[in-house]
Each structure stands twice: as C-alpha cells, then as structure tokens.
Amino acid sequence: MPDDVPAVAPPLLDSIEADLLAVDRTLRRLDEGSYGRCVVCDASLPAQVLAEAPLTERCDRHTPDANGPPPAGQTASASDGVESISPASTSWS
Ligand SMILES: [Zn+2]
Secondary structure (H helix, E strand, C coil): CCCCCCCCCHHHHHHHHHHHHHHHHHHHHHHHCCCCECCCCCCECCHHHHHHCCCCCCCHHHCCCCCCCCCCCCCCCCCCCCCCCCCCCCCCC
C-alpha cells in the first residue's frame, strides 16, 4: 500500500514559508533602519508590540485581520538569496 504520504500538510508549510519570508523582510528592514515602523504609513510601532511580536511590520490600523487580504502596498521583492522550497519535495527514495 502506498501510504508514504508526507505527514506535513501543505498549509503548515505555507505558514512556515511565510514566517521565513517575514524574518527575511525584518532582517532587511533592520539593515535599512526602518525596523519598528509600519511598512504602510511609516508610523512607529509600540515597543511592547515589537517585544511580543518582533516580526510585526504594520501598525494596528494596517494589520490585516482575519478577514481580507493584506494591503498590496509592498510588492514582494525577496528574490535574492532565498530559494523557495519546491512543493512536494519529499520523494527521496
Ligand atoms: Zn500603518
């Protein structure tokens, strides 16, 4: 029986990849000196928010809640260095 289906569900991989991208963006923003500011309106983020969630990149007003897509102000330009993991790559036999 072919029951070698990977135990990790794709949605989990998606969220991990999103986390990695967020870390990458955060490191870049640290480099640029824009860390701690909302990427949409440039408002300073509260230190307490950053302490609890260091990857925060939007202020309260621009944080996408459970509903609606994130604002499309920032186009993803993370194409240098970060190789995206190829989907369904668990076939090392
Ligand atoms: Zn904002």
